[in-house]
Amino acid sequence: MSLANLLELRNISKVYTRGLINASSTTALEGFSLTLKEEEPTILTVAGESGSGKTTLAMLLLGFITPTSGQIIYRGKDITTLSGDEKMTFRREVQAVFQDPFAVFNPFYKVDHLLTVPINRFKLARSRAEARDKIEEALTAVGLRPEDIQGRFPHQLSGGQRQRINVARALLLKPRLLIADEPVSMVDASLRANILETLSKLQRDHGVSIIYITHDLTTAFHISKSIVVLYRGAVMEAGDVDTVIKSPQHPYTRLLIDSIPWPNLDQRWGERPIKARETGASSVGCRFHSRCPSAMEICEQRPPLFRLSERQAASCHLYRDNDKLDGERLTEVLPA
Amino acid sequence: MTELPLAERRPSAPSVVRTPVLRVKSLQVSYYTDAGRATALDDVSFSLNAGEKLGMVGESGSGKSTMALAMMRMIKPPGRIEGGQVFVGDVDLIGLDAEGMRNARLSRIAYIPQGAMNSLNPVMRVGAQMMDAVKAHLPNDSRSAVEERCRRSLASVDLAAGVFRMFPHELSGGMKQRVCIAIGILLNPQVIIADEPTSALDVVTQRQVMETIDNVQRQVGAAVILIGHDMGLMAQFVDKVAVMYAGRLVEVSTVREMFTDPKHPYAKALISSLPNLNNKGVFQGIPGLAPSLLRIPSGCAFHPRCASVMDICRSRRPAVVAQDSGRVVACHLFDARG
Numbered sequence: 001m002s003l004a005n006l007l008e009l010r011n012i013s014k015v016y017t018r019g020l021i022n023a024s025s026t027t028a029l030e031g032f033s034l035t036l037k038e039e040e041p042t043i044l045t046v047a048g049e050s051g052s053g054k055t056t057l058a059m060l061l062l063g064f065i066t067p068t069s070g071q072i073i074y075r076g077k078d079i080t081t082l083s084g085d086e087k088m089t090f091r092r093e094v095q096a097v098f099q100d101p102f103a104v105f106n107p108f109y110k111v112d113h114l115l116t117v118p119i120n121r122f123k124l125a126r127s128r129a130e131a132r133d134k135i136e137e138a139l140t141a142v143g144l145r146p147e148d149i150q151g152r153f154p155h156q157l158s159g160g161q162r163q164r165i166n167v168a169r170a171l172l173l174k175p176r177l178l179i180a181d182e183p184v185s186m187v188d189a190s191l192r193a194n195i196l197e198t199l200s201k202l203q204r205d206h207g208v209s210i211i212y213i214t215h216d217l218t219t220a221f222h223i224s225k226s227i228v229v230l231y232r233g234a235v236m237e238a239g240d241v242d243t244v245i246k247s248p249q250h251p252y253t254r255l256l257i258d259s260i261p262w263p264n265l266d267q268r269w270g271e272r273p274i275k276a277r278e279t280g281a282s283s284v285g286c287r288f289h290s291r292c293p294s295a296m297e298i299c300e301q302r303p304p305l306f307r308l309s310e311r312q313a314a315s316c317h318l319y320r321d322n323d324k325l326d327g328e329r330l331t332e333v334l335p336a
Numbered sequence: 337m338t339e340l341p342l343a344e345r346r347p348s349a350p351s352v353v354r355t356p357v358l359r360v361k362s363l364q365v366s367y368y369t370d371a372g373r374a375t376a377l378d379d380v381s382f383s384l385n386a387g388e389k390l391g392m393v394g395e396s397g398s399g400k401s402t403m404a405l406a407m408m409r410m411i412k413p414p415g416r417i418e419g420g421q422v423f424v425g426d427v428d429l430i431g432l433d434a435e436g437m438r439n440a441r442l443s444r445i446a447y448i449p450q451g452a453m454n455s456l457n458p459v460m461r462v463g464a465q466m467m468d469a470v471k472a473h474l475p476n477d478s479r480s481a482v483e484e485r486c487r488r489s490l491a492s493v494d495l496a497a498g499v500f501r502m503f504p505h506e507l508s509g510g511m512k513q514r515v516c517i518a519i520g521i522l523l524n525p526q527v528i529i530a531d532e533p534t535s536a537l538d539v540v541t542q543r544q545v546m547e548t549i550d551n552v553q554r555q556v557g558a559a560v561i562l563i564g565h566d567m568g569l570m571a572q573f574v575d576k577v578a579v580m581y582a583g584r585l586v587e588v589s590t591v592r593e594m595f596t597d598p599k600h601p602y603a604k605a606l607i608s609s610l611p612n613l614n615n616k617g618v619f620q621g622i623p624g625l626a627p628s629l630l631r632i633p634s635g636c637a638f639h640p641r642c643a644s645v646m647d648i649c650r651s652r653r654p655a656v657v658a659q660d661s662g663r664v665v666a667c668h669l670f671d672a673r674g
Binding site: 216 | 509539566568572573592610616618619625
């Protein structure tokens with residue numbers, strides 16, 4: 001069984017602690033479990049506002065930080081105990097595209113540098129000519145003309161071109177898993193479509209699984225198959241992306257979807273006044289209850305996940321009559 | 337403050353014929369770079385009534401932010417305002433001397449820059465920064481009157497009174513952005529320019545900030561220019577949309593006309609590239625790249641990317657023509673009907 005899993009998150013939590021004497025801690029992610037199957041490449045969205053723990057999840061998946069508890073199993077091995085060679089393989093097979101296409105380039109190097117370094121580092125090519133072919137192939141795959149790109153400095157390229165170079169770099173390494181952390185939030189609307197299309201081709205044609213991290217549910221709807229909505233480190237709702245976005249059940253997901261500025265004059269922002277995030281998190285009970293329009297007494301207790309249908313689950317007492325879904329079995333509601 | 341749902345508030349009723357509060361005439365801005373002269377703003381004219389909200393959209397590099405900076409007279413070398421006028425009421429801002437312009441900023445025309453929340457001074461309390469701004473304009477007001485004005489302004493953006501004594505790092509991004517809006521409306525300006533006020537915020541905070549701008553705009557009756565590239569936000573917020581391309585205005589229409597029947601091919605492409613719930617998995621970008629301002633294509637700047645390009649587009653630049661309906665379009669397709 002576990003051999004067929006590309007990635008398995010077992011009940012991971014991450015707690016940030018600060019201060020030595022009056023230590024205070026923030027739980028960025030709590031008891032999160034997820035499984036991605038090796039033979040079924042998928043696009044999974046992890047959505048939430050800032051502070052929901054979505055970037056912490058990306059950092060954990062990339063092995064930049066270690067979980068406070070729980071395990072991250074990549075192809076049958078815990079990523080904290082990988083040997084040197086295994087670590088190299090992991091570094092090659094799990095790639096990332098970050099939010100800011102301006103910050104990831106070193107302004108003193110030509111953009112070629114970003115593409116040649118991984119080739120040399122991972123010994124992907126035997127000769128210069130082969131390296132050049134690979135680079136050109138990757139650039140073409142993301143819809144860039146190699147002759148427009150090679151030999152240029154980062155400041156000579158637009159944000160959209162730079163972001164696509166990042167995707168090309170990831171593609172070059174033939175990854176199995178791509179962590180895309182807000183890849184289009186800083187790109188013009190007209191280029192957004194191109195980058196999203198590139199990502200979805202990557203999944204379809206190259207068999208790469210993608211974890212798409214975003215606060216933008218519109219793009220999530222268009223590119224992914226399944227979605228997990230996080231709020232302050234916990235799963236609020238999860239399931240099939242069509243179901244969750246078209247008929248959200250958790251009050252938080254409803255708030256998020258109500259707040260999407262749809263480019264449609266007849267689809268207005270919800271009329272219910274909203275409560276700002278600064279009204280604070282509840283330390284006990286449901287994390288959302290201080291902002292929740294349907295808060296009840298029982299919300300003082302932390303709600304488990306309830307299974308609403310085959311492809312939807314929400315962590316909310318409104319659905320307490322439904323069957324509980326163990327957090328570790330979250331993947332069951334996520335279609336591949 | 338009573339909360340009206342957005343849907344009921346619009347459109348702002350054009351019941352009386354009003355004289356425009358803002359008139360921009362033939363504004364022209366160039367940047368002198370080593371590689372040559374880049375025309376960032378080319379003969380841009382439009383006007384705006386009090387209480388009206390205009391959305392200004394376009395790709396990065398299309399001149400949206402340059403427009404805002406030029407109206408504030410904040411273009412720095414190597415940029416230069418080559419010509420044109422910006423009337424707020426009866427006063428031409430371009431003709432003012434430095435001291436006159438200093439006085440006009442914030443009191444006549446306020447600017448909420450991109451990433452404004454990062455422009456707050458981290459070592460000063462919010463209240464002190466606000467009072468500084470007021471004192472620079474009203475040096476003779478008593479301290480208590482100034483403080484009262486600042487507190488009222490904070491209250492009007494729905495921030496708690498305690499924020500007055502706080503430092504910026506104690507506030508969330510959305511709260512900082514609302515502090516910047518509060519500063520912008522301190523002196524009841526006639527025109528407020530907001531340059532991508534929500535680009536770094538998530539959807540819920542974004543909605544809250546936009547609703548705040550909507551509320552204060554109603555209170556002070558100012559005209560608002562919202563600069564951004566998020567068409568969804570425009571649909572929710574503005575009355576009129578102006579589309580910019582390569583430093584020129586290519587279309588100005590009411591928001592309904594823009595979304596139901598865009599005229600200019602670029603506006604059309606922008607509208608059809610928008611995602612909605614019915615076209616899942618369809619990614620329709622605009623082919624080609626935005627032109628460099630140093631080498632603006634001949635004729636119509638959009639012709640290399642245009643789906644309905646004609647011979648004339650390559651050689652002759654289309655004039656900005658006001659259509660019968662009051663819409664403004666710069667495209668040869670509509671020459672005859674102009």
